[in-house]
Amino acid sequence: MNNMVKDIEKYMQNEANEIINFACKLINTKTENPPGNEILAVSVVEKYFKRLKIPYEIFEKTKSRTNIIGYIGERERSRERPSLLAACHLDVVPAGDGWQSDPFCAHVKNGRIFGRGSSDNKGQMASMMAVAKYLKENESGLKGLFLLAGVADEERGSALGMEYLLDECGIHADYAIIPDVANNMQMIDVTEKGALFLEITSFGKQAHGSTPERGINAVWNMIAFLNQIRHYKFRHAFHPLHSPPTMNLGSIHGGTVANTVPAICKAQIDLRYLPGDSPTDIINDIRSIMKEVEDQHSARFELKITSDQPSTNIPVDNPLIEIITKHTEAILGTKPKPMGQSGSTVTKQLIQKGITAVGFGPGDHDEAHAANESISIQELIDFAKIMALISWDILT
Incomplete structure (x- = not known):
């Protein structure tokens, strides 16, 4: 194993320029979601797969919202052998303001790559391309199947990306690693809060x-309701790997002008609940509060669930976590710790399909979605080393 570690370390250091160049090419494709246009990034990945003679498939639920998956190992023979999926998303959030340079013209400075998507999630895709190259060159030694996916629509729910691939395209694996949680490879995402998004409508009478x-003032009634739920007590308020559950009032819209009683008001609420809590119980509680306000204020409300992503939780003594920990320590000299995630990654969809999935990867926690987003080049190289060791360990 020591010789393999040294060989892979040397290999990936030699791939440094390739990782940088590939990351920059991906960043330079403008795949802001909306509208997405992931096909632009997929074309970059496709050329690389062709050059390395890696078989691949392209999946597209909606025009230009493209996904690509490359396969290394014998697909037929591997059905009874272990399979490992690494998935990076090719869409990015809108660039926004505050940039000191063109967010879609990548540049390198002080050992970092700058540009929208460098940290979330195109830099990681560049690392995984180096891993794919290594595995392809040593494919004869693989007993299992490696799948590298560049997916669409992660930033807006994955209906055109991972959900589509799992539900409609038959994509499956035994294990999955999603490099979309940053934390400089010091944490492994093993549990995620549930994410429940509600739209509340208050109906009144214009005058x-x-x-x-x-x-009947729909806005005043909405304020009465919001003041009631502001202090909502979740049934489960503690988890050893999570911060407490949260509620956020994301938007409120009602009325038109000052001299008209508003007949309608809408509010959007984001609830993040802990594993063990039930979205059904939470919704029933919210409805009970609605009923109280309706009775007190001649109000009428309607509740719509706009998104319900359940909480996930896998055992911290899972073999996949042990393998990640072992090889991270070999490269970095530190052991990553299990963590809980308040945000959501595609590990949710994977776990729901019976795939053992965790989040693990490079990057600083505060870089994603920020202006002047960047990532350490050495971290991308180290991540490639670790993932090559993990993949070889699982698939041979």
């Missing part, structure tokens, strides 16, 4: 602003 008693 002249000078005679508000003739109407």
Whole structure:
């Protein structure tokens, strides 16, 4: 094993320029979601797969919202052998303001790659390409199957990406590693909060602003409701790997002008609940609070669930975590710790399909979605080393 570690370390250091160049090519493709246009990044990946003679498939639920998966190992023979999926998303959030340079013209400075997607998640895809190259060159030694996926639509729910691949395209694996959690390879995402998004509508009765008693003010009723749920107590308020559950009032819209009693008001709420809690119980609690406010204020409300992503939780003594820990220590000299994630990654969809999936990867936690986003080049190289060792360990 020591010789293999040294060989892979040397190999990936030699791939440094290739990792940088590939990351920059991906960053230079403008795949802001919306609208996505992941096909631009997929074309870069496809050329690389062709050059390395890696078989691949392209999946597209909607035009230009493209996914690509490369396969290394004997696919037929591997059905009874272990399979490992590494998935990076090719869409990015809109660039926004505050950039000191063109966010879609990657540049290298002080050992870092700058550009939208460098840390979330195109830099990681460049690392995984180096891993794919190594595995392809040593494919004869693989007994299992390696799948490298560049997926669409992660930033807006994955309906055109991972969900589509799992539900409609028959993609499956025994294990999956999702390099979309940053933390400089010091943490392994083993559990994620549930994410419940609600849209609340308050219905009133329009009237002249000078005679508000003739109407029913939908905005005032919404305020009464929001003041009630602001102090909502979740049933499960503690988890050893998580921060407490949260509620965020994301938006509120109602009324048109000052001299009209508003007849409608809408609010959007984001609830992040802990493993063990039930979205059904939470929704029932919210409905009970609605009923109280309706009875007290001549109000009428409607609740719509806009997204319900359940919490996930895998055992911390899982063999996949042990393998990641072992090889991270071999390269970095430190052992990553299990963590809970408040945000969501595609590990949710994978776990729901019975795939053992964790989040693990390079990058600083505060870089994703920020202006002047960047990532350490050495971290990308080290991540490639670790992932090559993990993949070889699982698949041979």
